[in-house]
Amino acid sequence: MLPLxxxxxxxxxxxxxxxxxxxxxxxxxxxxILSGLxxxxxxxxxxxxxxxxxxxxxxxxxxxxxxxxxxxxxxxQLNFDLSLVAVFAFGIRIFKNLGLVRRxxxxxxxxxxxxxx
Numbered sequence: 235m236l237p238l239x240x241x242x243x244x245x246x247x248x249x250x251x252x253x254x255x256x257x258x259x260x261x262x263x264x265x266x267i268l269s270g271l272x273x274x275x276x277x278x279x280x281x282x283x284x285x286x287x288x289x290x291x292x293x294x295x296x297x298x299x300x301x302x303x304x305x306x307x308x309x310x311q312l313n314f315d316l317s318l319v320a321v322f323a324f325g326i327r328i329f330k331n332l333g334l335v336r337r338x339x340x341x342x343x344x345x346x347x348x349x350x351x
Contacts, residue, residue, distance in 0.1 A: 262303060262307075265299075272327045
C-alpha cells in the first residue's frame with residue numbers, strides 16, 4: 235500500500251507544481267513513468283499474494299528504469315528508437331500484472347461472498 239500512497243502523493247505534487255518538461259527529456263520521462271507503473275503493479279500483485287519485499291521492489295524499479303533509460307539513450311545516439319523495446323516490454327508486463335491483480339481481487343471478493351452465504 236505504501237507504493238500506491240507514494241504514487242498518489244507524487245501525482246498530486248506534480249500536478250500542483252505544473253513543471254514544464256523540456257521536449258528532449260519527454261521520451262526519458264515516459265520510459266520512467268512506464269517503469270514506475272510496472273513496478274507499482276508488480277508490487278501490488280506481490281502484496282496481494284503476501285510476497286511483497288521492499289528490497290525487491292526498489293531494486294526492480296532501479297534496475298528496470300536504468301536499463302530502459304540506457305536503451306533509450308543508446309537509441310538516441312544511434313538515431314534508432316530503442317525506447318520502443320522498453321515500451322513494448324513494460325506494456326506487456328503492465329497488462330500481465332494488471333490481469334493478475336484483477337484475478338486476485340475477484341477471487342478474494344468471490345471467496346468472501348461464498349463465506350457470507
